[in-house]
Amino acid sequence: TPVVAAPNLTLRQPEKADGLRVYELIEQSPPLDLNSCYSYLLHSWHFADTCILAEEGDILAGYISGYIPPKQHDTLFIWQVVSAARYRGTGLALTLLAGLLARPACRDVRFLETTVSPSNKASARLFTKLAERLNCPLSISTQFDADLFGAGHEPEQLFRIGPFPAPLANSAQPLSH
Numbered sequence: 001t002p003v004v005a006a007p008n009l010t011l012r013q014p015e016k017a018d019g020l021r022v023y024e025l026i027e028q029s030p031p032l033d034l035n036s037c038y039s040y041l042l043h044s045w046h047f048a049d050t051c052i053l054a055e056e057g058d059i060l061a062g063y064i065s066g067y068i069p070p071k072q073h074d075t076l077f078i079w080q081v082v083s084a085a086r087y088r089g090t091g092l093a094l095t096l097l098a099g100l101l102a103r104p105a106c107r108d109v110r111f112l113e114t115t116v117s118p119s120n121k122a123s124a125r126l127f128t129k130l131a132e133r134l135n136c137p138l139s140i141s142t143q144f145d146a147d148l149f150g151a152g153h154e155p156e157q158l159f160r161i162g163p164f165p166a167p168l169a170n171s172a173q174p175l176s177h
């Protein structure tokens with residue numbers, strides 16, 4: 001069911017009709033990696049419980065894809081975070097993260113992991129702020145060296161946040177103040 005995070009924003013799970021718009025938003029949002037449109041359709045099919053979309057009327061405002069790694073049931077892995085240009089710096093991404101962490105699928109989640117490339121300053125700020133808001137540890141390490149990508153890709157730093165308290169996963173919007 002849609003959750004209104006602000007008077008005119010609706011947060012909801014992605015549906016297959018959203019796949020192409022998400023693909024196009026990612027394409028307009030360097031330094032994010034553009035995955036296939038097919039992969040964004042799979043999010044709405046197999047990963048909808050841990051993906052979240054924000055829209056204002058028919059405008060796609062933001063999107064976060066994630067999943068719970070099969071061997072880490074206490075961890076939510078955030079795959080991509082994207083905000084449309086006009087919503088950057090408004091706190092939308094933090095609101096989306098809060099919406100994900102409040103989902104029933106995340107009731108056993110105590111850690112959040114993601115990877116951030118050095119030029120993705122917005123995401124580095126976002127996850128640093130998340131750790132502060134959750135008042136819990138943040139560790140940063142290299143997950144993928146640049147040479148693993150061949151030429152032309154930055155390294156990916158692993159941001160691991162937690163452990164955070166259990167009640168977090170059951171409260172609505174604990175971070176969007």
Ligand SMILES: CC(=O)NCC[C@H](N)C(=O)O
Pocket residue numbers: 031032033034078079080081082114115116117123
């Ligand atoms: C948090 C985030 O958006 N990370 C992006 C990882 C990677 N460069 C990708 O774009 O999928």
